[in-house]
Amino acid sequence: MSEDLAGRCTVVLDLDGVRDKAGLMDRVARALALPDWFGRNWDALADSLSDHTVWPAGAVERGLLIVVRGWQPYAEARPGEWRTAQDVLGEAVDRTAALAVVLALGGSS
Incomplete structure (x- = not known):
């Protein structure tokens, strides 16, 4: 099964340099322009x-x-936090049909 992701509003969540939960939350807040x-x-x-x-x-x-x-350096530095982040993202995708999250492989540049 495949999902057509074309046409969606795309937000890049760049975690380059993030080493802890506080940094992750700051990046998410900035990328999604959260209140x-x-x-x-x-x-x-x-x-x-x-x-x-x-x-x-x-x-x-x-x-x-x-x-x-x-995301890879953060995942390596804080594997427990990264698992929690993946769980939160995955559950949000499961609850919200209009949401998709993908992990890009390779460098952040």
């Missing part, structure tokens, strides 16, 4: 990914594709 009240914790991330009111303009109608790149 100031974003709590920067796993529950807040899950809620934000499922909350269409905080998605970029046009993403609700077209769908949202988050491309995560530069």
Whole structure:
């Protein structure tokens, strides 16, 4: 089975240089332009990914594709946190048909 990702609103989540959860949350908040009240914790991330009111303009109608790149050093430095991040992202995708998340392989440049 394949999913057509063409036409979705695409957001690049660049994790190059991120070494901890705080850095990850800052990058997510910046990439998705989350509101100031974003709590920067796993529950807040899950809620934000499922909350269409905080998605970029046009993403609700077209769908949202988050491309995560530069994630490998973070995954190696903090494997437990990375597993939790993957769980949160995966659960959000499972709950929200309009959301897709892909992990880019290779360098972040």
